[in-house]
Amino acid sequence: xxxxxxxxxxxxxxxxxxxxxxxxxxxxxxxxxxxxxxxxxxxxxxxxxxxxxxxxxxxxxxxxxxxxxxxxxxxxxxxxxxxxxxxxxxxxxxxxxxxxxxxxxxxxxxxxxxxxxxxxxxxxxxxxxxxxxxxxxxxxxxxxxxxxxxxxxxxxxxxxxxxxxxxxxxxxxxxxxxxxxxxxxxxxxxxxxxxxxxxxxxxxxxxxxxxxxxxxxxxxxxxxxxxxxxxxxxxxxxxxxxxxxxxxxxxxxxxxxxxxxxxxxxxxxxxxxxxxxxxxxxxxx
Numbered sequence: 001x002x003x004x005x006x007x008x009x010x011x012x013x014x015x016x017x018x019x020x021x022x023x024x025x026x027x028x029x030x031x032x033x034x035x036x037x038x039x040x041x042x043x044x045x046x047x048x049x050x051x052x053x054x055x056x057x058x059x060x061x062x063x064x065x066x067x068x069x070x071x072x073x074x075x076x077x078x079x080x081x082x083x084x085x086x087x088x089x090x091x092x093x094x095x096x097x098x099x100x101x102x103x104x105x106x107x108x109x110x111x112x113x114x115x116x117x118x119x120x121x122x123x124x125x126x127x128x129x130x131x132x133x134x135x136x137x138x139x140x141x142x143x144x145x146x147x148x149x150x151x152x153x154x155x156x157x158x159x160x161x162x163x164x165x166x167x168x169x170x171x172x173x174x175x176x177x178x179x180x181x182x183x184x185x186x187x188x189x190x191x192x193x194x195x196x197x198x199x200x201x202x203x204x205x206x207x208x209x210x211x212x213x214x215x216x217x218x219x220x221x222x223x224x225x226x227x228x229x230x231x232x233x234x235x236x237x238x239x240x241x242x243x244x245x246x247x248x249x250x251x252x253x254x255x256x257x258x259x260x261x262x263x264x265x266x267x268x269x270x271x272x273x274x275x276x277x278x279x280x281x282x283x284x285x
Contacts, residue, residue: 064225067202068169073132074110074222076233077125078164085159086114086121092159093123094281096152103146105139106131110176111235111284113186113276121161124188124276126235136167166227173206174221180237182285185277186219187236187244192270195230198223201267208260212236215247219284237284241275 081089093112100107108128115122129135143149170176193201205221212218219235238244251257278285 064169066199067223068172071132072128072130072170073136073225074168074170075127075129075136076166076168076222077123077127079123079125080119080161080163081121081123082159082161083121086123089123089156089159090114090279090281092152092156093125093279096149096156097281099148099152100139100142103142103149105142106135107139109281109283110178111186112279112282113188114279116185116275116277118272118274123279124274164227166231167225168222168233169225171202171205171221171223171232173202174209174218176220177216177218178284180216184237184239184285185241185244185275186284187238188274188276189234189236190272190274191232191234191268192228193230193232193267194269197267198230198232201232201264204260204263208257208264211251211254211257211260212247214250214254215243217247 079089097109097112100109106129108130109125110128111126113124115124129139143153191201202223209218209221215238217236217238219237221232221234223232224230236244238247
């Protein structure tokens with residue numbers, strides 16, 4: 001009798017475990033497939049990049065093709081400037097921007113900033129190369145061989161503590177928006193993601209971005225292609241820090257934003273926020 005009761009209890013326990021596993025598998029299927037929820041089936045961006053009901057973990061194309069158009073690449077430059085040289089550096093950088101245009105290099109400055117909150121005495125520049133890597137190679141050749149540019153580089157390097165760059169691609173669902181009144185501050189939010197999770201990140205942000213456009217704050221989003229990989233950058237615009245607080249608080253009042261946060265936070269390994277001020281040379285002001 002005792003053995004029978006123990007066997008019966010074991011069968012019940014196994015049944016509960018099986019039911020839990022089935023529920024877990026259902027949740028995973030719904031949250032990790034592009035077409036796993038009704039909201040995704042109506043979004044043309046998802047239909048374009050992932051065939052119906054194909055798992056995100058096994059896409060048939062590279063994540064770059066799935067997430068972006070390769071007709072343009074972007075370069076994000078980080079220059080740590082000696083504090084005593086910052087004003088001279090910014091003046092010389094303005095001349096360099098004109099020089100790159102005069103030399104017909106094809107490099108287009110999209111934005112230029114100095115860091116107000118974050119790593120102090122740092123300048124950040126965003127360049128666009130329309131035409132992809134062929135355009136980037138053309139600009140790089142001029143950068144490495146043109147005598148006038150070489151002269152600028154020698155002078156600039158004497159003013160720097162270090163520098164670093166990344167090649168980025170723009171998220172296909174996030175157009176670069178620069179039509180706004182001047183006198184803004186900007187926030188660059190940089191995320192280090194778990195390897196293999198960039199497509200899932202793009203999935204959720206393509207749906208969640210609509211909740212962050214109430215004050216025209218969404219500028220653009222990028223992910224790394226060369227340099228530190230599994231990293232993405234989101235650029236936002238605000239009038240001031242109080243407006244930033246109010247805008248971010250307002251997002252939580254919109255149904256769906258909490259869901260975007262709930263699904264994307266577990267994908268993050270590390271993240272950083274910088275508050276930026278446009279330089280005189282920046283097209284974004």
